[in-house]
Amino acid sequence: AQSVTQLGSHVSVSEGALVLLRCNYSSSVPPYLFWYVQYPNQGLQLLLKYTTGATLVKGINGFEAEFKKSETSFHLTKPSAHMSDAAEYFCAVSAQTTRQLTFGSGTQLTVLP
């Protein structure tokens, strides 16, 4: 069984401030981890993914995430928020032995001017 918990359904940051969106997962086998972003009135698109290898993963638009097995976490960060980063962000988990991707409940990011 696998599950994802995203801490904080709403996060607000000022433009130029650090963005930190938290994700913890549960998986009985080594996980594959993803962050997707959903802009208003659009479908989800992939930001980044972790499969194996380097635990710090870089994605599009300056985002990155670090896989920490000991903490079962995959938090998403960006050093400096931009107004265009305002969107809903979803963490997701799957595994080689599963056929399904399980999503977290999402975090709505607001960027304040």
Added chain:
Amino acid sequence: DADVTQTPRNRITKTGKRIMLECSQTKGHDRMYWYRQDPGLGLRLIYYSFDVKDINKGEISDGYSVSRQAQAKFSLSLESAIPNQTALYFCATSDPSGRGHSGANVLTFGAGSRLTVL
């Protein structure tokens, strides 16, 4: 044209009506999925299909059925719609070409179909 096209984009219907949401893709992917998005609940998997003859229930399949008419087409039906099926529905596709990491294939989503059941 979009890689994954969903029709209709918006639909308002009444309780008890039959509704079909259609999805077509030009990605050439074998795998197709239907998800439902509700505020605060994220995306939940309704059905998925790994090829035309392989259709599987997801976590919330009750009240829904699907048809995989071709590799490129995957439709979702609500035989008798009820108000708690009001939601945003997404079709997605994926390609298992990441050999050795079949669970790591990336989903390509359509723009969504917003369904309101009165």
